[in-house]
Amino acid sequence: MIEFIDADAAPARNTGQVRLYGPEGFAGMRAAGGLAAACLDELEDMIVPGITTQEIDDHVLQFAERHNVVPATLFYRGYRKASCTSVNHVVCHGIPAHKALKDGDIVNVDVTYILDGWHGDSSRMYRVGEVRRAADRLLNVTLKALEIGVAQVKPGNTTGDIGAAIQTYVEGERCSVVREFCGHGVGLLFHDMPNILHYGRPGDGVRLQPGMIFTIEPMVNIGRPHVKVLSDGWTAVTRDRSLSAQYEHSVGVTEDGCEIFTASPYMVSR
Numbered sequence: 001m002i003e004f005i006d007a008d009a010a011p012a013r014n015t016g017q018v019r020l021y022g023p024e025g026f027a028g029m030r031a032a033g034g035l036a037a038a039c040l041d042e043l044e045d046m047i048v049p050g051i052t053t054q055e056i057d058d059h060v061l062q063f064a065e066r067h068n069v070v071p072a073t074l075f076y077r078g079y080r081k082a083s084c085t086s087v088n089h090v091v092c093h094g095i096p097a098h099k100a101l102k103d104g105d106i107v108n109v110d111v112t113y114i115l116d117g118w119h120g121d122s123s124r125m126y127r128v129g130e131v132r133r134a135a136d137r138l139l140n141v142t143l144k145a146l147e148i149g150v151a152q153v154k155p156g157n158t159t160g161d162i163g164a165a166i167q168t169y170v171e172g173e174r175c176s177v178v179r180e181f182c183g184h185g186v187g188l189l190f191h192d193m194p195n196i197l198h199y200g201r202p203g204d205g206v207r208l209q210p211g212m213i214f215t216i217e218p219m220v221n222i223g224r225p226h227v228k229v230l231s232d233g234w235t236a237v238t239r240d241r242s243l244s245a246q247y248e249h250s251v252g253v254t255e256d257g258c259e260i261f262t263a264s265p266y267m268v269s270r
């Protein structure tokens with residue numbers, strides 16, 4: 001049985017209870033999420049053939065310094081970068097490096113900023129130059145999958161409704177959903193309860209209540225769903241080396257739906 005706890009009364013660690021946040025939490029997440037989105041917006045024109053993923057990370061760090069926020073991934077469990085940059089068949093947690101992106105690549109940039117203790121977590125895909133039709137389609141499907149998940153976020157629905165809707169859509173598009181990584185509670189902690197699986201059955205999981213704040217961040221592969229983590233301990237890749245994509249929003253459950261804290265005009269499917 002899942003328990004709920006008022007975020008003000010919760011200890012500063014993951015206790016297995018689902019925190020419920022009030023208006024201050026939503027205001028804090030709006031500010032932190034807005035900065036993560038603004039940083040990702042700035043990258044839209046910068047990510048062109050020739051840029052290295054380290055240069056992308058440098059920008060994410062400079063943006064943090066400019067806005068007096070802290071990248072949550074810096075020194076998180078031994079991770080040493082301000083962002084994750086996942087190229088082509090890298091599913092997630094790609095480590096920025098001095099390697100140039102080339103025409104036709106796809107790259108996910110995942111940024112989490114901490115502002116006054118609030119964690120704004122978002123990621124999106126970038127097309128490097130001109131990408132192939134299959135890659136373009138994968139990105140469209142993955143963004144749509146996130147939107148379909150977000151549309152399930154309202155009181156009374158469950159976390160399983162989110163996952164089931166995403167899985168049904170993605171598999172209907174003949175793509176696959178990664179199982180090893182999931183969305184998560186977010187707010188005063190980076191990774192909190194509940195887990196948000198991007199697959200599953202309607203009605204399963206935790207019932208959504210106003211005040212819950214979490215991420216939805218589906219990873220979608222063109223090929224099979226299976227992943228492996230490379231020997232650096234972070235980089236997750238598709239086992240069949242097929243292309244993988246991911247989009248992520250931080251959202252809060254309201255009385256009649258949800259608020260997307262990391263919304264951007266660039267992150268709307270058309």
Ligand code: MF3
Nearest residue numbers: 073076079084093110112121
């Ligand atoms: N931002 C990622 C997420 O969406 C987590 C990255 S943890 C890191 O949850 F250590 F790999 F950076």
Ligand code: CO
Nearest residue numbers: 121215217248
């Ligand atoms: Co996340």
Ligand code: CO
Nearest residue numbers: 110121122123
């Ligand atoms: Co993230």
